[in-house]
Amino acid sequence: MKWSGIALLALSAVAQAAVSARDGDGHELTLDKPAARIVSLVPHATELLFAAGAGSKVVAAVDYSDHPEAAKKLPRVGGYTGFSLEAVLRQQPDLVVAWKDGGTPREVERLRRMGIPVFISHPLQPDDIAAEIVKLGKLAGTEAAANRAAAQYRQRFAELRQRYAAKPKVKVFYQLSQTPIFTISGKSYIDSLIRVCGGVNVFGELAVPAPQVSTAAVVAAQPQAIIAGDDATLAMWQSWRSVPAVAKGALYALPGDEISIPGPRLADGAAALCGRLDAARRQLGLTAN
Incomplete structure (x- = not known):
């Protein structure tokens, strides 16, 4: 005892x-x-x-x-x-x-x-x-x-990186809001998710994490895929057929807060984003080297 x-x-x-x-x-x-x-x-x-x-x-x-x-x-x-x-x-x-x-x-x-x-x-x-x-x-x-x-x-992230490392790169415009237009730069964690999925953020070089951009800037960037939180936001681009993402129908809604909240569900959000970019590759006719 x-x-x-x-x-x-x-x-x-x-x-x-x-x-x-x-x-x-x-x-x-x-x-x-x-x-x-x-x-x-x-x-x-x-x-x-x-x-x-x-x-x-x-x-x-x-x-x-x-x-x-x-x-x-x-x-x-x-x-x-x-x-x-x-x-x-x-x-x-x-x-x-x-x-x-x-x-x-x-x-x-x-x-x-x-x-x-x-x-x-x-x-x-x-x-x-x-x-x-x-x-x-x-x-x-x-x-x-x-x-x-x-x-x-x-x-989960290791598996995503391995799966998408050799995929063809896709130029991505990630839209946070419609009016005004806000996006994300390389200083945002969402940019990291895009890169995990084999994407390239067209506004990755901007200085602030969530910069405001113009319609003209988006058109000039020529994104191959556009990601937004809902279909209503994506609808604003339908008339811009000179944008590859619009011409090929590579516009995707990614609703929910898995990707907008930097928490443990971010792995779910990343997987969903990777799925959208894979769909864009199919729309664009891209194949792995």
């Missing part, structure tokens, strides 16, 4: 040991013990936490945190434009996960001054998703589940 008691105490000490992870801002965050009450201030972080096996520890989230299904039942503390400091404090969190580009730096800094640990999520590329799943799993004490989820995610 004596040795059993000592062993249990040792195991308990290990379970309560301090945990550390470097966040998306480059700050090393250390908790005295794994977080038990976590508030997520951005939908993609909610998905990352659930993927990391920490869903039962998430006590509140923001609007549009609706995946997985259990996330819909969480109390709301705000939305994209901001959060209620009082609502967050009522949850007595021992970890808050915020977004670098969330537009609430002052409120986040106030949380820090109150002694509440904040992890900044800032996935810029598809591989960052897996890395953040692992880090959040470490902070939540769910490393085994997080490592499994990250490995599965990485494997």
Whole structure:
């Protein structure tokens, strides 16, 4: 009995040991013990936490945190434009996960001054998703589940890269909105997905992640495939028959948030995008070398 008691105490000490992870801002965050009450201030972080096996520890989230299904039942503390400091404090969190580009730096800094640990999520590329799943799993004490989820995610991308590496390149215009026309540059993670699928982003060289472009610029770029979120957006190009994508009927809707939210479902979004570009190859009559 004596040795059993000592062993249990040792195991308990290990379970309560301090945990550390470097966040998306480059700050090393250390908790005295794994977080038990976590508030997520951005939908993609909610998905990352659930993927990391920490869903039962998430006590509140923001609007549009609706995946997985259990996330819909969480109390709301705000939305994209901001959060209620009082609502967050009522949850007595021992970890808050915020977004670098969330537009609430002052409120986040106030949380820090109150002694509440904040992890900044800032996935810029598809591989960052897996890395953040692992880090959040470490902070939540769910490393085994997080490592499994990250490995599965990485494997799916490895398979996509292998499958499409030798495919003929397709010049792609990825349209975010209709009026005005916004697209993505090489600074967007969606550009990485296009490259995984064997595509070339026609506006990849622009300076900002989501640049505004003109109709004339799109026509001049001569994309071979146009991807947008819905058919209504694609319809605006039907009269531009000088564009190869229009002439060949390579206009594809890619609805849903799998590709628009930088979370674990990004692998699903990438697979769907790759399918659209393969369809474009068939429309264009392209064959592998």
